[in-house]
Amino acid sequence: ETGVTQSPTHLIKTRGQQVTLRCSSQSGHNTVSWYQQALGQGPQFIFQYYREEENGRGNFPPRFSGLQFPNYSSELNVNALELDDSALYLCASSERLAFEQYFGPGTRLTVT
Amino acid sequence: GQNIDQPTEMTATEGAIVQINCTYQTSGFNGLFWYQQHAGEAPTFLSYNVLDGLEEKGRFSSFLSRSKGYSYLLLKELQMKDSASYLCAVAFVNYGQNFVFGPGTRLSVLP
Numbered sequence: 638e639t640g641v642t643q644s645p646t647h648l649i650k651t652r653g654q655q656v657t658l659r660c661s662s663q664s665g666h667n668t669v670s671w672y673q674q675a676l677g678q679g680p681q682f683i684f685q686y687y688r689e690e691e692n693g694r695g696n697f698p699p700r701f702s703g704l705q706f707p708n709y710s711s712e713l714n715v716n717a718l719e720l721d722d723s724a725l726y727l728c729a730s731s732e733r734l735a736f737e738q739y740f741g742p743g744t745r746l747t748v749t
Numbered sequence: 750g751q752n753i754d755q756p757t758e759m760t761a762t763e764g765a766i767v768q769i770n771c772t773y774q775t776s777g778f779n780g781l782f783w784y785q786q787h788a789g790e791a792p793t794f795l796s797y798n799v800l801d802g803l804e805e806k807g808r809f810s811s812f813l814s815r816s817k818g819y820s821y822l823l824l825k826e827l828q829m830k831d832s833a834s835y836l837c838a839v840a841f842v843n844y845g846q847n848f849v850f851g852p853g854t855r856l857s858v859l860p
Contacts, residue, residue: 670848679753679836679850680792693845727791736780736840740791 639664641730641741649747650718658713658744660728668692669711670738671703672727680727686711723748751775753851755837760857765827769854771820771837779846783811783822784836786853792836795822824856832858 642661650656662669668687672680682695686705700716709730715722725745729738753773761767773781780799784792796804798813798820810823824831834853841847 672848672850679838679853681850682848685846685848687846691845693843693847695847736782736797737794738782739794740784742791 641728641739643726643728643741643744645744646742647745647747649749652718652720652748654718655714655716656718656746658715658726658728658746660711660713660730660741662709662711662728662730663739666730666732666739667709668731669705669709670729670731671711671713672729673697673722674725674727674743676724683713718748720748722746751839751841751847751849753837753839753849755835755851755854757852758855758857760859761827763827763829763858763860766823766825767827767856769822769824769835769837769856771822771851773818773820773837773839773849773851775818775839775841775849777842777847778815779840779842781811781813781820782838782840783809783820784838786834786836788833795835827858829858829860832856 670685671683674680684694685692689705702714705711725743727743728741731738755771783795786792796811803812808825813820836853837851
């Protein structure tokens with residue numbers, strides 16, 4: 638059974654640029670959630686996708702957008718990057734009703 | 750709004766028992782989770798409570814009281830490897846599924 642994978646591991650971008658982060662969910666999981674985690678803080682929920690549709694969204698601006706594909710993998714896109722977007726971005730997958738979320742290793746984004 | 754409180758740091762001795770408390774205020778409650786996160790790593794699922802009561806899983810137990818907005822994670826027979834941050838998270842429904850995490854409790858296990 639393959640776990641949740643994310644790419645890239647690390648990324649450095651300049652303020653104003655755009656970034657795409659990718660996530661492959663665990664086998665058999667059709668729900669993907671994205672989180673932003675600043676150093677020393679708990680993860681903040683960005684949004685969740687279920688069967689290719691957004692199923693819930695946290696308090697993040699529209700420049701944070703996502704996609705889920707038919708194979709249940711997912712992308713997180715962030716436009717007009719700001720310095721405060723520097724964080725660890727975590728993807729988690731789960732079965733729809735189970736809520737037991739399995740996290741990927743994360744992508745460390747640095748905005749300079 | 751949604752809010753979760755948990756102690757910032759705790760210290761305990763190897764072999765002892767420690768209880769990490771979590772209080773929350775939320776509407777549309779749909780379950781409470783505990784995660785363990787070692788420094789530099791992703792969170793790992795520990796437990797899930799949706800009904801009141803105690804859930805036991807090996808050395809870890811989690812308790813929920815929905816009427817009090819209260820949960821705790823109990824760790825028994827502490828080991829050095831249990832030194833980590835413990836995150837309390839609540840699932841709730843608000844125009845779709847949503848989650849809020851607490852700030853985490855950093856547990857240090859001393860020999």
